[in-house]
Structures are given as structure tokens and as C-alpha cells.
Amino acid sequence: MAQLDTKQALLAEAEQLIRTMGYAAFSYADLSERVGIRKASIHHHFPTKEALGTAVIDSYLERFVAELETLAARSVGTKHKLRAYGDFFAASLQDKKMPLCGALAADAAYLPVSMQQRVKKFFELHLAWLEEVIAEGISSGEIEGGRPAKAYAMMLLSVLQGASVVAWALKDPTIIKPAYLQALAQLAG
Amino acid sequence: MAQLDTKQALLAEAEQLIRTMGYAAFSYADLSERVGIRKASIHHHFPTKEALGTAVIDSYLERFVAELETLAARSVGTKHKLRAYGDFFAASLQDKKMPLCGALAADAAYLPVSMQQRVKKFFELHLAWLEEVIAEGISSGEIEGGRPAKAYAMMLLSVLQGASVVAWALKDPTIIKPAYLQALAQLAG
DNA sequence: GACTGTCTACCATGTAGTAGGTAGACGTAG
């Protein structure tokens, strides 16, 4: 039990640190202080910083995959799904954080390859999900399909990521949702 | 002459490094290697990393301000201005970089306040410019004004920033322009 | 002769990571 708790705590705190300071800037010392175990003990759970980093992304990715599946299954209607997607994303940034993969992308050239690949996978996954949902909406006639679903997907993902960046810099998380809804309005056929 | 050249070289290389690895990850050692002077000599031009950091933002900001002014003056028509804005922005990311302030925003909690303020200023400046141009287009009837200019401005800035992040992670800079044009299509009254 | 730009040589601190040990939990064999 202790093991699982500590490991989860390490993952959670590391994610928090990465999403506010970036991967390069956070250190085992920071982490040790917050979790309340010694620096060396962290190595027992995650032998290297890279291992910790990939584990953080994996857990984040897992959470998103689960949510995307639930969302696709539960919600009815393309517009409703897309709105719920935005809500979920925005909720994950509530308390003044960056989206994990946005934060990581900035340090990309410094990241170990294993982490770069996961970040890439994260975005590909989101684009694929959005594209599918939108394509569904187009073929069902619920939304207007003047352009390929891919184009809309890319726009929506970009607006969410970008709004997070701007919101974080301006210290005003309330601007994210309206920006997304504005972009979404384009699909209201 | 030597001084100016070296100083400019330092600024340029530092910008490049920040835009690929982030502020926290780049070091005086990296910089010294690229510019070809010793680490200690960098301190002659920029006494601290913070001073270098703020100088990099200032020079970046200056360039953008100049371009925004030219753009506002030279181009005719709101749509043309907005398209030119996107072109300029996209051009600055051509060779696989992040936009400077996007890269910096990710490390925000780690940055000295002086840098945070400048990043904030950068985004405010862009939002103000976009808002003004759009408002102009609305009042002249060139574009549709169903929503306040502010909302469109935020969407356009977000989409550019976000597309840069995604492009950088996917290592495909060609996706930026279409994403922006897609968002822009909403203003085509 | 002062100033500028660079150098070598250094420093204190922080970094990820290692070595080796300890205290307790757990199962198993006598």
C-alpha cells in the first residue's frame, strides 16, 4: 500500500511541477520536498528522471484516453461531444496549470526521445478522436462540412492548446472556454 | 563593432536556444559554444541570465511591434491584414522553432518576474492589435460582427500559438497555416 | 592612460544518480 501511495504521489506532484515550471526546470529536490521522502528514495520508484517523465505522460495519456472513450460513448450528438471535450480539457487546467503536453512541447529539443514520442502520440490521438467525431457529424448532416474533418480537428485542438498558453501567461484561465466555443461556432451548420 | 556583433550574436543564439529547448534548459555553456566566446565573456555583455532573457524578449517584441505597425499601415483591408499577420507569424517558425513567448509561457512559474511581465505584454500587444484590426473590419462591414472583436482576436491568437505547439511536437510546420486560415474563414462575412 | 572585450582560473551551489545500510513485513521450514 505504502508503495502505491508514494508512487502515485510522486507522479501527481511531478505532473504538477512539469505543468508549471517545465520538465527541465523541476528537480528531484523539489519533488522530494513536496512528497516528503528523501531524494534518493525517489530513485527507488523511478530509477531516472526520464523514467519518471515517461511515467507521468503515460498516466496523463491514460486518463485522457479513458475520458475520450467515455465521451464518445456517452454523449449523443457531435456538437455535444465537442463541447464536452472542451469542458474536460478546460477543467484540467482550472488551477493555473499548462496542459502537460503543451508544457513538454516547449522543451522538446531537450527531452529524451522516449518522451518526445509520447507527446507526439498524445497529439495524434487527440487529432484522430476529433477527426472521427467531426466526420461523423458531417456525414450525419449535423454539422456543415465545407472542409475536411481533419482541418476542423486541427483548428479545435490548436485553439485549446494556444488558449491555454495565452491564459497561463495572462494569468486568466477564464479566456480558454470562450475561445474554444468561438472556434466551435464555425461548425454550427 | 566587435561588441555590437557579439551582442547581437548572443541575442540571436539565445533566442534560438530558448525557442527549441526552453529557458530553463539552455545554459551559458551551450551559448558560449555556439557563439565562440568563453562563458565568462558572456557576462560582460549580459551580467545575469535574467538580463539576457529579458533582452531576448525585448528584441523579439521590438521586431514584432515594428512588423505590426508596418502591417497595419501598408496592407489594405482587414482580411488582407489578418492573412499577412498569419504569414508573418508562420514565417517566424519556419525552421522548426517554437514562438518565443509560447516557449517561455511553459516555464512561466520558473521565470523571473521581469520576464513574466514581458511575456504577458507580448500577448496583450498582439490581442490589442488583432482586436483593433477586427473592429475596423466590423465597422466597415468587411467582416461579419456577430460577436465582439475581442472574441475573434483571442481565437486567432490562440490558434496560431496552439498550432505552433502541435506542429513542433509533430515535427510538421506545414499544419500551422491551414489551421489559422480555417479559423480566419469564420470572419469571412 | 583609460576603456573595452576577451581570456584563464576559480567558486558555491545544485544536479541526477550511486553505494550501502536499516527496519519492518512476509512467507516458509524446522
Added chain:
DNA sequence: CTACGTCTACCTACTACATGGTAGACAGTC
């Protein structure tokens, strides 16, 4: 029931190296 070996989670104490930054010398230029 107890004694033994093993495993887990953590510790203290350390290493090697990178970090931003400093001191002071030296050559060239105005």
C-alpha cells in the same frame, strides 16, 4: 512458535559533473 532468508521502502552519505557567476590578468584601441 520461531528462526531464517528475502523483499520492500526508505534512509544517510556520497560522487561526478554542470550551473550561473566572480576575480583578475592581458591585449588592443581611442
